Amino acid sequence: MPVIAEGVEFTHVAREWRLKWCADSDKASLSAVQKILDSKIAAVKAVPGVTSVQRVVCGGCLDYKVVTCLDAGSFGAWEAAAFAPEADFLSEVKAVAGVALVETQTYTLEQMERRTKQAEGDVTTPTSREAVVVQGAGCRAQGVGRRAQGAGCGWAPASFHPGSGGGATLFGGETLRTK
Numbered sequence: 001m002p003v004i005a006e007g008v009e010f011t012h013v014a015r016e017w018r019l020k021w022c023a024d025s026d027k028a029s030l031s032a033v034q035k036i037l038d039s040k041i042a043a044v045k046a047v048p049g050v051t052s053v054q055r056v057v058c059g060g061c062l063d064y065k066v067v068t069c070l071d072a073g074s075f076g077a078w079e080a081a082a083f084a085p086e087a088d089f090l091s092e093v094k095a096v097a098g099v100a101l102v103e104t105q106t107y108t109l110e111q112m113e114r115r116t117k118q119a120e121g122d123v124t125t126p127t128s129r130e131a132v133v134v135q136g137a138g139c140r141a142q143g144v145g146r147r148a149q150g151a152g153c154g155w156a157p158a159s160f161h162p163g164s165g166g167g168a169t170l171f172g173g174e175t176l177r178t179k
Contacts, residue, residue: 002072004108010072010110011072011110012072013069013075013108014068014069014106015067015068015104015106016065016066016068017065017089017104018103018105019064019102019103020062020063020099020100020101021098022097022098023062028097028098030057030064032093032096033093036089036092040088041053043084043085044085047068047074049070049073049074049075051069052067052069053066053067054066069109090102
């Protein structure tokens with residue numbers, strides 16, 4: 001297992017493609033970028049060693065990111081192949097009106113299991129509902145602070161409904177259910 005520093009080991013490496021999109025013309029640039037990704041996704045998923053492909057969109061910050069995660073042993077071969085189909089994706093999104101700051105980044109990406117201490121020393125992993133609420137609570141605090149500064153994080157929860165089976169009301173009134 002590769003080690004960056006003591007206690008910082010990794011088994012996965014990710015490649016991120018990111019850009020800023022524009023909300024003008026009913027978010028036309030966002031729709032265009034999604035269509036480009038849709039045309040490339042099969043090729044990305046076919047890269048040997050891919051463990052996941054995630055898309056991140058923030059309606060407040062206008063971020064669009066594609067994160068492709070591979071097992072560390074397979075990453076070098078994809079790098080040697082110039083991260084295909086990266087060059088095609090990047091050139092196509094750069095041609096979309098309203099797209100800016102097209103960048104890439106490589107980093108390690110590991111799933112960290114959040115463990116909580118229960119009564120009498122039992123250690124358990126929280127349920128998915130608990131994990132969503134915990135993650136959402138942090139996002140809410142961050143989103144409110146960023147919104148106050150004018151940047152905004154469009155997916156940050158505006159309020160939680162823990163007594164009603166979980167869920168949150170997002171900025172814009174959309175409701176997210178955790179179950």
